[in-house]
């Protein structure tokens with residue numbers, strides 16, 4: 480059964496990025512009723528802290544050294560998480576912008592799955608090469624500020640370039656972004672931004 484993996488990255492119950500994801504997934508389920516939707520809530524699922532054997536395993540890999548038993552055991556957790564991602568035919572990431580970038584749980588997820596020999600490799604002649612196949616990926620990014628219309632020109636968005644580059648590094652370059660913002664401030668601009676993003680998401684869902 481083909482699979483869509485949803486990385487759900489907001490811890491809030493009235494999250495704008497999660498509400499956008501719901502709109503998208505409702506449309507997606509209608510368009511592709513035979514698809515399996517695997518939801519990974521990054522705030523509820525256990526992810527290893529990147530300390531001890533798991534970080535040493537990354538360096539062992541980079542130096543071409545064999546793993547110790549604890550390194551092999553912890554690296555297996557990274558393998559399972561990377562496998563869950565690599566088995567997905569489509570990916571949805573719904574996330575808040577936090578302090579100009581992404582929430583630390585999503586960064587932790589990237590730190591765990593971006594591993595040599597797992598999602599990228601290094602070739603002395605060609606440099607860094609991705610190991611995953613490309614797949615359509617949608618990022619719903621909710622921010623207090625308005626980055627969509629340029630009203631907040633000059634405010635910094637490091638989430639979009641980070642996500643684009645981190646995904647491209649491992650092989651995923653077909654990435655679309657749907658920003659939702661402003662989500663803070665006067666009610667009218669919030670409603671306009673939300674309605675416009677939801678319309679776009681409902682439309683994208685039919686042909687994702």
Ligand SMILES: Cc1cc2nc3c(=O)[nH]c(=O)nc-3n(C[C@H](O)[C@H](O)[C@H](O)COP(=O)(O)O)c2cc1C
Pocket residue numbers: 489490491493494495496497574575576577578579580621622623624625662663
């Ligand atoms: C810790 C934290 C940091 C934030 N930093 C930013 C920021 O840098 N830029 C911005 O526009 N909004 C920022 N916000 C506002 C959120 O992006 C906004 O509330 C958004 O709707 C959160 O997504 P969610 O509704 O899906 O949880 C921040 C919110 C929190 C809790």
